[in-house]
Amino acid sequence: MSDTVPQTLCHPDGRKSCGACCGLYNHVVHDEEATWARLLRRTRAFYQEASVGDEQSLTKFREKWEDGPEDKLLTGLRSCPFLGFVDFDPAEDETRQGRPKQVGCLVHPLQNDGVDGRDCGIYDRFICEDYLCAAHDVLRRAEIRLVLDAVDDSYLYGLAVTNPKFVRKLLELVADRTGALPGGTVLRRPEVIAAAGRCFELMRDWPYRAEDGIFGQVEVAGELDTARRKMPAELLGVEEAPEDVLLVCMGTQCDTVEELKEARQIVVEVVDRLADAAQ
Numbered sequence: 001m002s003d004t005v006p007q008t009l010c011h012p013d014g015r016k017s018c019g020a021c022c023g024l025y026n027h028v029v030h031d032e033e034a035t036w037a038r039l040l041r042r043t044r045a046f047y048q049e050a051s052v053g054d055e056q057s058l059t060k061f062r063e064k065w066e067d068g069p070e071d072k073l074l075t076g077l078r079s080c081p082f083l084g085f086v087d088f089d090p091a092e093d094e095t096r097q098g099r100p101k102q103v104g105c106l107v108h109p110l111q112n113d114g115v116d117g118r119d120c121g122i123y124d125r126f127i128c129e130d131y132l133c134a135a136h137d138v139l140r141r142a143e144i145r146l147v148l149d150a151v152d153d154s155y156l157y158g159l160a161v162t163n164p165k166f167v168r169k170l171l172e173l174v175a176d177r178t179g180a181l182p183g184g185t186v187l188r189r190p191e192v193i194a195a196a197g198r199c200f201e202l203m204r205d206w207p208y209r210a211e212d213g214i215f216g217q218v219e220v221a222g223e224l225d226t227a228r229r230k231m232p233a234e235l236l237g238v239e240e241a242p243e244d245v246l247l248v249c250m251g252t253q254c255d256t257v258e259e260l261k262e263a264r265q266i267v268v269e270v271v272d273r274l275a276d277a278a279q
């Protein structure tokens with residue numbers, strides 16, 4: 001098991017990657033199955049319809065495959081049609097066992113023998129190259145390592161690594177139970193990693209998620225506007241619980257106090273198990 005933390009979080013290892021800032025989750029239908037099916041369709045089409053050395057084919061591909069406002073949650077934010085599966089090999093498509101796993105840029109020069117097609121995407125090569133999301137500044141090394149160890153697939157990884165508040169609050173809730181914030185050594189223990197994995201798993205298909213809850217505490221408030229999601233307890237006029245921060249980080253919407261209690265109970269159980277493992 002590696003002790004190191006990569007400088008950038010986008011492609012941390014050969015098993016998972018993130019495509020959140022290219023628009024992976026910015027779709028009205030963003031569950032895992034639909035997202036993967038969409039990405040696979042587009043990746044196949046890319047190899048059939050476009051070539052990175054042919055600018056005209058890239059422009060045509062973008063016109064055809066870029067999501068329109070009716071498909072997106074944040075309608076004013078572009079979603080790049082060149083986000084696909086970088087471990088997809090068209091020559092092995094028929095014989096491949098299992099589905100591709102690594103999301104990434106199909107027109108990146110590392111993917112295309114140095115030819116760069118990113119100027120035909122939704123930004124340009126400089127923005128694509130330089131952009132690093134807030135997680136790079138906010139997450140501590142031990143927190144990054146925990147996410148890397150506890151999450152092993154791209155769909156969940158992108159949700160977890162771009163949700164630093166969830167990661168931090170999770171460990172603070174553990175500290176409330178054990179009396180100390182778990183340090184790097186504790187967070188490398190297999191039982192702690194497994195228990196943390198169960199906590200992150202909640203994000204994959206959280207049953208209490210609002211329609212735009214895939215963005216966590218960020219609520220869609222217009223074309224490009226966002227607002228901070230209110231605590232479910234505040235909306236229902238009841239007292240807040242410490243675990244409610246995790247609920248809001250998962251984009252929770254509870255219509256009744258009973259629902260809120262059920263949602264809290266699920267969270268409390270996995271946090272308790274993580275705290276037991278971290279003792």
Ligand code: SF4
Pocket residue numbers: 009010011018019020021022131132133134135158161162
């Ligand atoms: S959202 Fe962050 S981690 Fe994900 S691809 Fe973008 S910069 Fe990388």
Ligand code: SF4
Pocket residue numbers: 021022080081082083084104105106107108117118119121122123128
């Ligand atoms: S061109 Fe830029 S925005 Fe589009 S997939 Fe590649 S890196 Fe992401």
